[in-house]
Amino acid sequence: MSEFLHMGGYAAFVWPSYALTLAVVLCNVIWARRSLARACEEARRRMLARSAP
Amino acid sequence: MVWTWFHRLASPPHVYALAARLTPWFGWAAAIVILAGLYGGLVLAPPDYQQGDDFRIIYVHAPSAWMSLMVYVTMASAAAVGLVWRMKVAHAVAASCATIGASFTFAALATGSLWGRKMWGTYWEWDPRLVSELVLLFLFLGYMALRSAIDDLQRADRASALLAVVGVVNVPIIHYSVVWWNSLHQAPSVMKLGKPEMPAAMLVPLLTMLAGFTVFFVYLLLVRLRGEILKRERTASWIREALAG
Amino acid sequence: MNTSALQAARLILARDLRLAVRKRGQFVQPLAFFAIITTLFPLAISPELARLREIASGVLWVAALLASLLALEFLFRDDAHDGTLEQYALSGQSLTWLVFAKTTAHWLLTGVPLALMAPLAGVSLGVPYAALPGIIVPIALGTLVLSLIGAIGAALTLGVRRSGVLLTLLTLPLALPALIFGAQATDLAIHGANFAAPLYLLSAMAVLGVTLAPLAAAAAVRISLE
Amino acid sequence: MNTSALQAARLILARDLRLAVRKRGQFVQPLAFFAIITTLFPLAISPELARLREIASGVLWVAALLASLLALEFLFRDDAHDGTLEQYALSGQSLTWLVFAKTTAHWLLTGVPLALMAPLAGVSLGVPYAALPGIIVPIALGTLVLSLIGAIGAALTLGVRRSGVLLTLLTLPLALPALIFGAQATDLAIHGANFAAPLYLLSAMAVLGVTLAPLAAAAAVRISLE
Amino acid sequence: MFRASIQAERLQLWRGERHVLDGIDLAIDAGEMLHVTGSNGSGKTSLLRTLCGLMHLEDGRVLWAGRDVQEDLPAFHARMVYLGHEPPLKPDLTARENLHYWIGMRRPLQRRDVTAALDRVGAGAWSEQPVRTLSAGQKRRVALAGVILCAVPLWLLDEPATNLDGDGQRLVGSLIDAQLASGGVVIAAVHQNLAVSGPEPRRLELALA
């Protein structure tokens, strides 16, 4: 296991790149969901604003 | 037949509902395929005869790079459709692409330069592929900057769409000019290193990852698309039900 | 009976040139920038002509592109500000021609002066006299391409205040090929080689630009007026 | 009971920063500009890091200078346009402080981001990692000097439409020393030498600028409003 | 035979978050004038700009002489002139030069046409002075000269009497009278009535959304 993590001495560059890619992937998921949530919020606000008067 | 299909794709409520329905499927599919690819790449695939374990970077790098190109093309095509048919949904798709594309272009650059640090000792070389990738990043950033600079959504849509189309016309020109430039001063060409025809044990995981990332992109697109559609449907009555349900 | 599209275009060209003469600044500005950049390099790097010659083509080209790019920001800006652009759009004339006229004016006011001035800078960077044609022609063509591509960017960034750098961000990546081939041509010329090949490619781009860019730019103008 | 000069200055600083944030990423733009220019040079010259390293200092400084100058033209322009500057002059506050505030804002929005960006650009030009401090500090100081001197130019050229040229012509000769010493400091750093000497001179200039430039600029503003 | 007339049907316009025009209809015929009134921010300017196709409609259409203007926008533009809040003049050109280039784009001009128009609006005295040195009202007058010179049937004027002195206001009135007499159509956004003789103008009152 530890020797797998060690990647035959190359871990220094393999793991960072995997970590970075993982980070990008996760960020994208979060950003996407957040943008959707925001849009829904916005739309709700508009609906209320219109139904109010 | 085709036209009815086309028209349904043009109708926001229909697309919204469709996206909502498909999202989970693509989400899970992406997760599974990518995990499989990772397992194949990190565990099953044997070390490369000359690069040792370092070549494993390809399993994140190549997909990211591939993604960056694919996303840009998708964005530009959607933009073109939006411009020609003044189709809101198409603009919404284009708008959803930008951030995704930029982030994966960045990932390609970063992983690539990490790889490069190992291969030829510096984080950066002026290799044609890298330069075109960098330019692609600029194109994405420009697109996003333009969008955020215009506050009226309609105008932002149409302006950035035009930019995307002009850009995609240029991408091949840029790429070939950079290659030509590079061939004049023979600098190290990176990708050749990765090229020697891979044994299946290495190739299959790579292809799996490419597939997985593609599905993942569709998933992200679907999620963002709904939001962008909502932003563009001010008056529509269907929003009430959509939000209620 | 109305003004013909061509006549309208000629009018705009004439107007822009006259305005440029009114405020002489307009075409001194790019030259000033050019001169500064090219003089800065010897100061920043080293006065040895041998070393300067090696980078001369690059310096000349980057300087030329930046100089003409800086002027691009004002291509439509002033007209948009005082409502003149709106009046064009409402004049019933084809915007494409008008845009084409303005772009031509811009090139005549920046590109051409730059091309004519470049040899001077070149000499100061140790470029052999034989190579001077290899500077003038490519730079004239290159700036034309830039003006054409830049017109699109300038039109797109109209609504935006302080669009200067945004314009750079949009335009330069698209103009890279022109830079590459142009600098190549100049470099070949400096080393006494034949620079026909890159020059052809450059001209091809110019032709492509002249035919397509005005259409795109006109569309962009219409969009940002909306 | 009135607002104190300092408070007024703080208000203006706050306002300019907020405006920069409003126009999303006013301060991201110099970065983009920087990145693009540093990409242009290798494409125009050659991809060999060994050769690029030789001109790195020049490239970085030209880029910094241009990015900073680009924004300078707008230092007072917008305010003059919408009548805000007039209102400052009529606010009964000391213009010197207001000018100082605006200059500081300009430096925070261009100079500092540039200084932070420069190392990245440096790496792509083959600058050794050890030399990076020799890039950040001088560029931060140099851009500060530029902003200060530029403020005078910007104020003087207010009345003039299309002041770009004049501004350049007025500012650069004055700023040239800063550029020379700055580039030299960076160059020394790149070659692993000690760059304290030029750095001291640069700091001296910065101090001098901070104390004198705002006075001159304020006077210039008052003149060009008349 | 062609007859000037403009209709608008169910105009729907959004600006940012704001539903500015909600189902506006109007129909004006040759020789008629429309006063667009309404409190500040009610959408007068937006309406005028929409009519000349400068703004992107959410819904609805504009008809000129019975045909949708979107079918042939340039042709429509060649028959109309729009004057906004700010006179569309180049500060560095003289009044005469401004008109020469601005109107010259629409139809060939003789120098004497320009002179006549400038005198008509009382701008003869300072027609050779750079516009930047003109006063607010003087600029407005030059812009009005441009409107006359266009010689088109449809005028869209946004508060044309702004910054004008007493004479100036009467001038606007008489210009409009002449335009209507020659079978033209005038739509003007105004706060007070313009000094037009002839029949009481139609009026469209916009309400704040």
Next chain:
Amino acid sequence: MFRASIQAERLQLWRGERHVLDGIDLAIDAGEMLHVTGSNGSGKTSLLRTLCGLMHLEDGRVLWAGRDVQEDLPAFHARMVYLGHEPPLKPDLTARENLHYWIGMRRPLQRRDVTAALDRVGAGAWSEQPVRTLSAGQKRRVALAGVILCAVPLWLLDEPATNLDGDGQRLVGSLIDAQLASGGVVIAAVHQNLAVSGPEPRRLELALA
């Protein structure tokens, strides 16, 4: 004890080739208002700008509370506010922010002061919208809110009622009434009289040079 009052003596102003003001004298006392009238280009704007020291006088002097304003210009500026043809607002800031920064430079402001002023001019509804998205009249109203907030004795207004609807014009009138009642001085360049109650305003008719 200090008493608001402004005099001007023998003002001589040239602009370019033009002798705009030729020996203008005026004297207004606390609670009084001056209408500056005159045809377009007669020099109203120039006069106002001269009074607040924005223009270089050939000859003559301006006195505030009996002392030459050139002696201590900042002190004079702290007691006056000038509103020109264009509202001095930043397009990218909201109405509230604009006032906060513009007036905040002259005196410390509470948020509620700003709110009060905005409501006073009927700008409450759109005070959080970027000024760039406001209509001409809405901008003018915001500028008027600024004038109130300055809370200074001397107002110099150049056609303050421009672009304003009926309410708006009455609003200007009442604002001026309040200012006069509180012992202030108002000098306004106008083409029609403003809707002020109270005594008939003094008037200065400028002739075209």
